[in-house]
Amino acid sequence: MDIVSAARVRRIVAEHGEPFLLRMLTERELADCRTDEGLNLLSVCGRIAAKEAAFKSLRVADRILPWLDIEVRRADGGWPLIELHGRAARLAQEAGIEGITVSISHDVDYAVAVGAAVPAGS
Template sequence: MPAHPTAQGGGPGWANLGMDIVSVKRVRRLLDDHGEDFFQRMLNPGELDDCRTSSGLDLLSLCGRIAAKEAAFKTLRVRGRFLPWRDIVVRRSDGGWPLVELRRTAAEMAAESGIQDITVSISHDVDYAVAVAAPVLGDPRHRP
């Protein structure tokens, strides 16, 4: 069930932010236990390529992508729905900042919630990656 992202009583201009934090230690453990294939369920090949360096997969970049997807999903404010991992795509722009593309299920959820787009910021340092996402509001197809 979608929920319009405008904060109750907040009026126009107020929207729900999404935020997430990911532990590098936890992602390293998942990578060690299950290999890179595990993350192919969450990220598409282009996203994984964005996380690679000449020495291999960069854990901080990987954690940042995961945090960004979670944060973007949280802006949608949907109940009883699982995060459509591969339908929220976080890629690196030519300028280096992250861009969010909503596909299929994620795009439908966003449209139902009156969200036209999502902008995200990612930061990481040694042990953690964090991301904050903000919806770009439009006219919803349905209002609760």
């Protein structure tokens, strides 16, 4: 589980600009967070929380979160999906994890996400 403060992310964007978010989100994820009015900050926060929750479900110690190797996508039905690439996929394989399910919720100034590992062969 992870929680992200919208105020904190808003401050980061104000100080460093939107391009800074590309350190944590792929271009495709950032595009998914855009509306006709611009960047939906709570959607950004939800994806950051989901990545943190997904990484925690891998149960690896002393590793840096491979931000861009964990991608949060939107299923056709609207729910979030986790796609693992590169190093994140290798960490999951080493841990015997076939995939990660995630749920995201946000309200006013916070986004939360819960991730659960799906064991291989399930």
